[in-house]
Amino acid sequence: MAFVTRQFVRSVSSSSTAAATAKKIMVKHVTVIGGGLMGAGIAQVAAATGHRVVLVDQSDDILAKSTKGIEESLKKVAKKKFADNPKASDEFVQKTLGNLSTSTDAAAVVHSTDLVVEAIVENLKVKNELFQRLDKFAAEHTIFASNTSSLQITSIANATTRQDRFAGLHFFNPVPLMKLVEVIKTPMTSQKTFESLVDFTKTLGKHPVSCKDTPGFIVNRLLVPYLMEAVRLYERGDASKEDIDTAMKLGAGYPMGPFELIDYVGLDTTKFIIEGWHEMDSQNPLFQPCPSLDKLVAEKKLGKKTGEGYYKYK
Numbered sequence: 001m002a003f004v005t006r007q008f009v010r011s012v013s014s015s016s017t018a019a020a021t022a023k024k025i026m027v028k029h030v031t032v033i034g035g036g037l038m039g040a041g042i043a044q045v046a047a048a049t050g051h052r053v054v055l056v057d058q059s060d061d062i063l064a065k066s067t068k069g070i071e072e073s074l075k076k077v078a079k080k081k082f083a084d085n086p087k088a089s090d091e092f093v094q095k096t097l098g099n100l101s102t103s104t105d106a107a108a109v110v111h112s113t114d115l116v117v118e119a120i121v122e123n124l125k126v127k128n129e130l131f132q133r134l135d136k137f138a139a140e141h142t143i144f145a146s147n148t149s150s151l152q153i154t155s156i157a158n159a160t161t162r163q164d165r166f167a168g169l170h171f172f173n174p175v176p177l178m179k180l181v182e183v184i185k186t187p188m189t190s191q192k193t194f195e196s197l198v199d200f201t202k203t204l205g206k207h208p209v210s211c212k213d214t215p216g217f218i219v220n221r222l223l224v225p226y227l228m229e230a231v232r233l234y235e236r237g238d239a240s241k242e243d244i245d246t247a248m249k250l251g252a253g254y255p256m257g258p259f260e261l262i263d264y265v266g267l268d269t270t271k272f273i274i275e276g277w278h279e280m281d282s283q284n285p286l287f288q289p290c291p292s293l294d295k296l297v298a299e300k301k302l303g304k305k306t307g308e309g310y311y312k313y314k
Contacts, residue, residue, distance in 0.1 A: 023192070024192055024195050024196045024199060025114055025115075025141055025143060025192070025193075025196040026114070026196075026199075027051065027114045027115045027143075027196065027199075027200040027203075028051060028052060028114055029051065029052045029053075029054075029112060029113045029114050029115075030043075030046045030051050030052070030053045030054075030113065030114065030115045030116075030117065031053075031054045031056060031106070031109055031110050031113040031115070031116045031117070032046070032053060032054070032055050032056065032116075032117050032119060033056045033057075033106055033116065033117070033118045033119065033120055033130065034056070034057060034118065034119035034120040034147075035055055035056070035057035035062050035063050035065070035066035035102075036066075036119065036120075037173060037174070037175075038119040038147055038171060038173060038175060039055065039057075039066070039117075039119035039120075039147075040055065040066040040069055040070050040073075041073075041171065041173065041174055041175025041176055042117055042119060042147065042171055042175055043055040043066075043070065043100060044070045044073060044074065044096070044100075044175065044176055045175055045176055045204045045205070045206075046204060047070075047096045047097070047099040047100040048074070048077070048092075048096045048099075048176075049203055049204050049205065050099065050203075051099065051203075052099055052101075053099055053100050053101070054100075054101050054102065054103055054109045054113070055067075055100060055101070055102050055103075056102070056103050056104070056105075056106045056109065057102075057104065058104060059104060060102075060104060063102040063103075063104070066102075067097075067100070067102060070097075070100065071093065071097060073174075073176055074092070074093045074096055074097070075089075075093055077092075077176060078090075078092045078093050106130070106133075106134055107133060107134060107136075107137045108137075110134050110137050110138040110139075110142065111137055111138065111139060112139070113138065113139070113142055114141070114142060114143065115142065115143045115144075115145065115197075115200065116134060116138065116142060116143070116144050116145065117145050117146075117147060117169055118130060118131070118144070118145070118146045118147060118148075119147040119171075122148060122149070122150055122151060122269070122272050122273075122276075124151050124155060124156065127146060127148070127151070127156050127159075128155075128156060128158075128159035129159075131144055131146075131156060131157075131159045131160050131166075132159040132160060135159075135160040135161055135162060138162075141165075142162075142165065143165045143166070143167070143193055143196060143197065144157070144160060144162060144165060144166045144167075145166070145167050145168060145169040145197065146168055146169070147168075147169055147170060147171055148168065148170070149170055149216075149217075149220055149269075149273065150215070150216065150220065150272065150273040150276045150277070151276060152213055152215070152280075153166070153167065153168040153184045153186050153213045154186045154187070154188070154213050157186055157188065157189075163186070163188035163189075164188055164189065164190040164193060165189075165190065165193050166186065166188070166189060166193070167183060167184055167185055167186065167189045167193055167194060167197055168182065168183065168184025168185075168186075168213070168217070169181060169182075169183060169184075169197060169201070170182035170183075170184065170217055170219075171206075172219070173265075179205075179206055179207045180206065180207055180209065180219070181201040181204075181206045181207070181208050181209075182208075182209055182210075182211050182217045182218055182219065183197050183198055183201065183208045183209070183210050183211070184211055184212070184213055184217055185210060185211075185212065185213070186212075186213045187213070194210075198210075215276075215277050215280060215281075216273070216277070220273060224270065224273050224274060224277075225286040225287075226258065227258045227261065227262050227270060228270075228274055228286070228288070228290055228293075229286075230244050230248075230257075230258035230259065230262075231258075231259075231262075231290040231292060231293055232290060234259075234292070235290060235291065235292050241259045241310055241311070244257060244258060244259065245257020245258065245259050245260055259310040259311060260311070262293075262303060262309065262310060263303035263304050263309040263310055263311055263313075264303065264304055265303070266302050266303050266304075266305055267293060267296050267297050267301065267302045267303045267309050267310075268297050268302045270293065271289070271293050271294065271297045274287060274288075274289055274290075274293075275289060296309060296310070
């Protein structure tokens with residue numbers, strides 16, 4: 001009888017575990033790695049929608065700067081959201097900041113998180129080392145996601161033992177304003193993980209779209225070759241930068257011309273993306289580097305972030 005009872009309990013326990021495993025993860029606690037523009041933006045929107053957020057970077061100075069930027073951004077959002085109610089505006093800012101904490105030790109905070117979102121330098125080796133280390137400390141249910149815009153999600157996921165709980169979450173800059181999030185599903189990403197991330201992005205007030213793990217996903221796969229072709233058009237002397245931008249704004253209805261957009265995104269970021277794709281497929285004419293872009297980046301003229309790029313900023 002005792003044996004039968006033990007077998008029954010074991011069976012029920014096993015069934016309960018299987019049922020729990022099949023359930024989607026409700027993300028309540030988020031750890032964001034990287035306090036730059038993207039990481040700070042992701043942390044801001046997550047904290048503003050009631051999630052407990054830990055923002056992680058290498059130093060307290062970086063985190064202090066990130067937190068200050070988040071507070072300033074929140075005040076702008078609140079001013080529009082509560083235009084006729086200053087008290088509600090202040091409460092929104094303080095409540096959001098109350099949901100946000102910082103740390104310089106990622107391994108020490110991931111043990112209690114539901115989701116880790118990485119937004120660090122676009123370098124596969126650095127990302128792999130980070131996730132490989134965090135994989136040892138994170139809880140079993142924790143989902144890992146990368147905000148990479150150019151690297152293969154599968155290559156990053158392979159550094160961990162949780163390929164089924166790994167996906168891409170590609171936000172767009174500026175995160176508080178841009179509604180789109182690309183949710184990237186690798187061949188190993190479980191349906192539960194994918195659905196959990198789709199639900200999470202919706203709680204942020206974003207619009208998720210799904211894409212397989214293809215270079216550039218949807219937006220950048222279409223956008224970056226367009227930007228590079230504009231540069232080639234200019235390099236050949238077929239048209240000036242100004243006329244190319246004007247043509248695309250007035251002729252195609254784009255809010256920015258390609259050169260304005262490259263300067264806004266960052267010449268270094270654009271160069272890194274196209275170089276990564278070129279390494280994967282050097283024969284693809286869409287993935288060929290551009291000499292003028294390489295030259296400007298070598299001169300540290302990176303666009304709006306440095307005050308000079310294809311255009312000079314006053």
